[in-house]
Amino acid sequence: MIFEALRWLGLAWDEGPDVGGPYGPYRQSERTEIYREHANLLLAGGAAYPCFCTPDELAAVRKQQLAAKTPPRYPGTCRSLPPAASGARIAAGEPFVVRMKVPVEGSTSFRDELRGAVSFENSKIDDQVLVKADGFPTYHLANVVDDHLMRITDVIRAEEWISSTPKHVLLYRAFGWSAPRFWHMPLLRNLDKSKISKRKNPVSLVYYRQAGFLPQALLNFLGLMGGGMPAEINSATEKFTLDDMIRCFEVGNIRLGGPVFDLAKLKWLNGEYLRALSLDDFYAALRQTVLSDAYLRDVAALIQTRIETLGQFGDLTHFFFADDISPSPAIYLPKNRSLEETLSFAGEQLAVLEAAEWTAADLDAALKSLGASKGWTVKENFMLLRAILTGSAMSPPLLESMAVFGKARTLDRLRRFLETEKKRRPEAS
């Protein structure tokens, strides 16, 4: 799915699980043996140690530390277990994780290519788990091993990784490898400046494609947000293509402040691209997305049994083609339910749907079990969701409609509904 989304944007890559390459396998699950060997190397060299503490024990310790207002840290219980003792426990089949043995003294520093030297005191770095009890590596081990073996020269990732980088540097050192260059990019933000999240913004590329954004518009917008384009393009015309980005991108032009993801501006930009299309191209774009044969056929299948004239098609299906529904309480509020409990229940529907497998059967099971546990009848439950999603009490079968409409857009519609109602009644949130 992620590959498909990136391809849609017009982005390609030289190596990967799908295209192959000289440094495979590229799938983490196919590299467990490699990670295990490297973990053993660390264990043998004394840079890591087996830890037998159970998750429960650790949770208890953490709770205490938090209560005492001390930083939550691994207490070091297994750090200096004699090799013979831990060897015996492993032999006895006791489950264990592998932790890295971070030096107690000194500090670890690295150069972030965008900000310069960054330094952390070793005493502030926790003994990170490298291999989980199930034998799978954590990101920390996997990324270092993979990047070295795959000859990665530059690690470009989000700012949230800065705090973990010293651990990675320490790992490179323990292996005797030289570390790559690190570039930490600023984080995209929600309107409230927090790290961008799906609760507050549609973040999946699939959503943007289904909602009818053009890939070149989205790419342009992301380029604007990410920075790196020269000022005369970035802030003067503000419009550029992938080719322009390849040609003009300059790391020196990257701004370090975390930009707010401004959906309104994306929409404007997308409109600009849409209007610039020839009518033929515009029509083609419609037919490829919101009016594709496949989509239209799926929608048609849902209303065939309840239609009398073809002219009613639009009346019966408008919600499949609308961007915003936002029904009023008069439509969505069940009899004998308060606004507050209804909105709260809708919020739980959202949570359940987020986790659901997107098939009618799974949706059915998930929604019904939620309704049962909260004392909502199936009718109330489904009618509420129907109102939110279709803006009406009458619609084609709910679950099938949701399946056709798609997960990304359904969730977005629900989130926007909650957002709108919350704003309307701030005290009910």
Added chain:
RNA sequence: GGCGUCAUGGUGUAAUUGGUUAACACGCCGCCCUCUCAAGGCGGAGAGUUCGGGUUCGAUCCCCGAUGACGCUACCA
């Protein structure tokens, strides 16, 4: 709480690596066009650059401190 990063209108960015009435775009408001709504054209409100100290003839820009925001603080990534 600890550690780290960042800081120009509501949002995204500019401002010849110290000298501008602090610019542009989105958004917002108004006017024009027009059967409506958009688009388009024109205009407007909105920041004195988070705050306080320096350095300097002069700081958005350099230095120090404070504050704020964000991130990390998992057998997540």
